[in-house]
Amino acid sequence: MQETVISIQSAEKTFPNGVQGLAPITLDIFPKERISLIGPSGCGKSTLLKLIANLHQPSEGSLSWWNKDFSEVGKENHRLSFVFQEPTLMPWSTVRKNVRLPLDLEGIAPAVSEPRVQEALKVVGLEHAAERFPAQLSGGMKMRVSIARALVTRPNLLLMDEPFGALDELTRNRLDEDMANLCGKDDLTLLFVTHSLYEAAFLSTRVMVMAAHPGRIFAEYEIDPAIPRDEAFRLSDTFAMICQDLSKLLIEASHSSLVAKVA
Ligand SMILES: Nc1ncnc2c1ncn2[C@@H]1O[C@H](COP(=O)(O)OP(=O)(O)OP(=O)(O)O)[C@@H](O)[C@H]1O
Ligand SMILES: [Mg+2]
Structure with a gap:
């Protein structure tokens, strides 16, 4: 069995007030992946991150951490850290x-x-x-x-919920480069929420595009991990094409969220 950092099996989240934060999600995250979650407000990005951080429990389905139970996290080389939006x-x-x-x-x-x-x-x-x-x-x-x-x-798994949202573009770019270098060197898996598809395109090896009503994964977009993430990449045609693709997916996800809400 290939080691997963996180394995999510049909996990869903309905809050006590009846709001369905997340429809059933199945997702495997592998070592050294850099996954971003993008999608319209309310599509369950933070809820998914909190399920993975064990800050929320799934209403149905299950999760495993390094193929084990959460009680094993913190032992051996299985550590998890969370960076919140506010410092x-x-x-x-x-x-x-x-x-x-x-x-x-x-x-x-x-x-x-x-x-x-x-x-x-x-x-x-x-x-x-x-x-x-x-x-x-x-x-x-x-x-x-x-x-x-x-x-x-x-940590072996770093979870970040819109960590650079409040920063100016240049500082944000600089931190994105730091994170990309860090992940390249160390045995670090990164999962982060962002509202910036440029940030997602720059940092990720896989982008999960989410849609709302109910919160769900709408599409997955892979980016070659071998691409060096530097200033040249940011200025390349490849980068522009990735941003265009993500932009289209985000628009489709937003439309799908509206249709689902009206239906
Ligand atoms: N504690 C809670 N109780 C009830 N409903 C909640 C709770 N937390 C989140 N929700 C609802 O679950 C849905 C998903 O919320 P979540 O915060 O995960 O969205 P998000 O994608 O992170 O949005 P944003 O981009 O605005 O941060 C929303 O409809 C939200 O109102
Ligand atoms: Mg959020």
């Missing part, structure tokens, strides 16, 4: 202490945690700002602290 930093702590928090909570001694904090800060290019407080950082820097805090646990 949610502790304002009274320095960047270094904010990043170290997950390791402090695990009771890991500073002698062990400090080099890992340093490594995570280096990845996001914030070594120089380690002693600053959140109020002294720009929006993009705060988001990078939040990503460093997720990386410090050395």
Whole structure:
């Protein structure tokens, strides 16, 4: 059996108030994939991410993590981190202490945690700002602290819900490149929600286009993992073609959501 990072078997989510957040979804996610979820508002992107993070339980169907139960996550090389839309930093702590928090909570001694904090800060290019407080950082820097805090646990699966949504285009491009490099080097699987099809086209190896009413996967779009994700790719005809394809799928998904709502 091929190892999956996440295997979702006919999982659906109906909330206690009767709203069907997600119709049954079946999806396998494999090591080192970079999957983006795009789709109209309310199509269940966050709900799907929360099912995968075990923050929601499916009403029907099941999920497995590395072919095991969620209780096994955190053991061996099976770690999961979540980056929320807002950086949610502790304002009274320095960047270094904010990043170290997950390791402090695990009771890991500073002698062990400090080099890992340093490594995570280096990845996001914030070594120089380690002693600053959140109020002294720009929006993009705060988001990078939040990503460093997720990386410090050395996750094998990183879940991100619109992490760069509030950032300007250049900062966002820079972070997208950082993430692409990071995933290339490490044994990291990435699943992220974005409203930007350019971001999806740049970072992903597979794009899941979702539709609403009910929330579901409408289409899948594969992007060759071997394409180097750099500035040249962003300016290439291939990139323009991928964006065009995704744009069409997104329009079809939106129409399908409206039809389903009216019907
Ligand atoms: N806790 C909840 N209780 C009831 N309904 C919910 C709850 N959370 C989400 N929903 C509903 O489930 C559906 C999917 O919501 P979800 O937040 O997953 O959408 P989304 O695709 O992330 O949207 P957005 O792009 O606006 O963030 C929506 O109809 C939403 O109103
Ligand atoms: Mg959402």
